[in-house]
Amino acid sequence: MDNRGYANGIRHFIDTDAFTKEEILDIANLSLKIKNCIKNGYNPPLLKGKTLGMIFQQSSTRTRVSFETAMEQLGGHAQYLGPGMIQLGGHETIGDTGRVLSQLIDIVMARVIAHKTVVDLADACTIPVLNGMSDWNHPTQEIGDLCTILENLPKGKKLEDVKVVFAGDGTQVCASLGMLCTKLGMTFVQYGPKANFMQENLKCLSDPNYAYPDYIEIMEKNCKESGGSYLITDDREAVKGADFIYTDVWYGLYESETPKEERVAKFQAYQVNRELMQLGNLGCKFMHCLPATRGEDVTDEVADSEISLCWDEAGNRLTAMRGLLVYLTQYQREQAPTELQQACAKEQLEKFMAERGIN
Ligand code: CP
Numbered sequence: 139m140d141n142r143g144y145a146n147g148i149r150h151f152i153d154t155d156a157f158t159k160e161e162i163l164d165i166a167n168l169s170l171k172i173k174n175c176i177k178n179g180y181n182p183p184l185l186k187g188k189t190l191g192m193i194f195q196q197s198s199t200r201t202r203v204s205f206e207t208a209m210e211q212l213g214g215h216a217q218y219l220g221p222g223m224i225q226l227g228g229h230e231t232i233g234d235t236g237r238v239l240s241q242l243i244d245i246v247m248a249r250v251i252a253h254k255t256v257v258d259l260a261d262a263c264t265i266p267v268l269n270g271m272s273d274w275n276h277p278t279q280e281i282g283d284l285c286t287i288l289e290n291l292p293k294g295k296k297l298e299d300v301k302v303v304f305a306g307d308g309t310q311v312c313a314s315l316g317m318l319c320t321k322l323g324m325t326f327v328q329y330g331p332k333a334n335f336m337q338e339n340l341k342c343l344s345d346p347n348y349a350y351p352d353y354i355e356i357m358e359k360n361c362k363e364s365g366g367s368y369l370i371t372d373d374r375e376a377v378k379g380a381d382f383i384y385t386d387v388w389y390g391l392y393e394s395e396t397p398k399e400e401r402v403a404k405f406q407a408y409q410v411n412r413e414l415m416q417l418g419n420l421g422c423k424f425m426h427c428l429p430a431t432r433g434e435d436v437t438d439e440v441a442d443s444e445i446s447l448c449w450d451e452a453g454n455r456l457t458a459m460r461g462l463l464v465y466l467t468q469y470q471r472e473q474a475p476t477e478l479q480q481a482c483a484k485e486q487l488e489k490f491m492a493e494r495g496i497n
Contacts, residue, residue, distance in 0.1 A: 240262075246265060252344040266466040320366040
């Protein structure tokens with residue numbers, strides 16, 4: 139895959155670094171336009187006749203449900219390909235799986251354990267591939283979060299004036315948020331314990347020779363281009379002036395989960411609670427990708443308050459999926475058959491069937 143997200147002449151959505159600021163804003167604005175359309179009673183059939191394959195190597199609520207609903211609402215169909223349901227992970231390689239799916243469906247998303255898997259899938263596919271979260275990033279979450287931020291911009295501010303503080307563990311959601319904010323010219327802070335700062339030179343678990351792109355290099359480059367800034371710190375002062383305070387769970391989900399006492403000892407000081415929210419600007423809003431561990435990464439008081447956007451964010455996963463699916467399938471338009479080609483194919487089929495007495 140090249141650095142613009144193309145492989146085999148097809149554009150994939152593996153990370154937002156492959157997209158320009160204008161393209162990311164285009165996707166978010168398309169997503170919001172479709173949202174408005176559906177809210178007003180019209181479901182545009184933009185994915186009519188299209189099938190999405192959804193590969194899940196891990197569990198999911200928001201990603202799975204939002205992709206499937208997005209396809210349904212826009213006239214398409216989604217197939218859930220969960221762990222143990224397809225040959226992947228047995229003797230069929232990710233590359234062969236990609237080549238086969240390209241013959242059977244129109245677009246595919248994958249939630250994977252190792253980021254390399256979704257990159258390899260895109261390299262093999264001749265249909266667009268979306269990254270539904272890897273150990274390196276969570277780009278569909280980024281588009282949903284951008285929609286939520288755009289819908290809740292502080293009065294009188296534009297994106298470039300906004301400060302976003304991520305409190306806690308330097309997860310892939312934290313890294314994705316940092317890459318998004320810096321791309322768009324915003325101010326980004328990770329406020330967390332030193333041992334859990336966003337990692338430089340993150341290692342790939344499945345292949346130690348595979349070099350993951352470096353978050354810090356990407357954010358540096360983004361800031362030079364956009365005028366944004368970033369800070370990774372354990373200094374509580376850095377939370378001051380936040381317009382949005384964001385958090386994620388305090389431990390890796392799945393097999394890398396750490397014991398409760400250990401994570402509480404490490405992260406308690408970074409919990410999003412009333413006191414932390416009060417360091418933000420007047421009107422500062424709370425964000426969380428969810429799932430949340432109530433009483434750990436966020437208190438009930440904040441999660442359930444009027445300043446909490448986490449439920450809107452979950453809704454905007456659907457907003458983002460619709461926009462992304464339409465945006466990526468539009469890239470196929472040039473290769474799509476013309477009306478004349480369709481009419482000729484239909485005529486040939488009808489003639490073939492009529493000659494054989496098939497109705
Ligand atoms: N935020 C998110 O990706 O949620 P799921 O793991 O439920 O998909």
